[in-house]
Amino acid sequence: MPQPPVVHRPQPREDALTALVQELAADTHLVDEVVRAVGAAFPEAPRRPSPEIRHAVAALLAAGFAAFTREGEPEFTEACRFGAGRAALGVPVAALLSGVHAGRGRILEIAIERGRAAGIPAEVMMQALLRLDRYGILLERQVVEAYRAARRDLRRNHRDARIAVLRMLLLGGRGGGGPDPARFGLHAGGRYHCLAADAADPAQIRSLEGALARRGGVVAPVAGRLAGLVPRLPSPAPATAALVVTTPAVGLDRAPAAYALCLTALRAAGGDAPAGIRRTGMHGVAGLAGETALAAQPMLAGFLSESLLGGLDPGDEFHHELASTALAYLDHGQRLDRTAEALHLHPNTVRYRLRRLQELTGLAERLTVLETVRWWWALRSWPPSSVH
The missing domain is CATH 1.10.490 (Globin-like)
Structure with a gap:
């Protein structure tokens, strides 16, 4: 067998x-x-x-x-x-x-x-x-x-040298020594727009790099972000799905502080911002002043969100709809028609959601300028990180 x-x-x-x-x-x-x-x-x-x-x-x-x-x-x-x-x-x-x-x-x-x-x-x-x-x-x-x-x-192609000079000028010398900035047209007495972009894909960065530097200056990746110092900004602004933040022209001695401000604005209005608030294209940092200033106080944002929106449940999807509707309402000048159009909702739906939010949180029908800032900041920061 x-x-x-x-x-x-x-x-x-x-x-x-x-x-x-x-x-x-x-x-x-x-x-x-x-x-x-x-x-x-x-x-x-x-x-x-x-x-x-x-x-x-x-x-x-x-x-x-x-x-x-x-x-x-x-x-x-x-x-x-x-x-x-x-x-x-x-x-x-x-x-x-x-x-x-x-x-x-x-x-x-x-x-x-x-x-x-x-x-x-x-x-x-x-x-x-x-x-x-x-x-x-x-x-x-x-x-x-x-x-x-x-x-x-x-x-x-000398790109490595451009990266080195920007690291030296924008990171305050933390990147080590680099070539003479004058070699790239950057002089101590000159004034230059600082810029930073949240582009991450190398091909996208290459495209933006050429578009932003076409009027002179130096544009190159710095520590994983596209950055630059340029004497004039491109006009028209390049079409891009990334967010590019720029500052008014500053001296080279102020470049590190200007670059740090650009990075804060990128976090506030770019990848770290809520989905409905993220920006794309080129924006001056002055136009992002509100988001940038508020982003610098994350603890206060959490306290404000907990204080004003404590009646909302982060685990309730409907409460998320109420918060996003109210945020859109404030973003559109407290106008029902504009809010409804932006959210693709009927005005009565917007009105109902705002009324429910008022019942849960005490949100007033009309807000002063400072009250609007507080509620907008609270809604933008909700739910606070402590609840995750």
């Missing part, structure tokens, strides 16, 4: 390890954990990481888990793209390495925590972590090599 074939089954500990890798690969929150670790390691990075950064981290994690569970050469296409992209955005190599190390370390920490919780033996976890770390070392090498290759290309 023929013998049945021998089936080699994984040992229970191997089953547990495979299950752990599959769990990590399917965990959508893992990407957020790693992105936060990367951002914390790079203090010059924007407070809210760009979708491009999140996409890159997700792709790198997916490639790593795939390499862990199959034989053959790992895939490093996304790693190379990420490294070249950081060079194009003017991110210093030290910051790039800090971010990669932080992300790698966070993955190892999470894997250890999950492995212990799953009861995987220490020796099995050690072998798995060594494999994971070897992949991390190879990934880091690919990122850095692509970064350096891109930097060599930048040096050939």
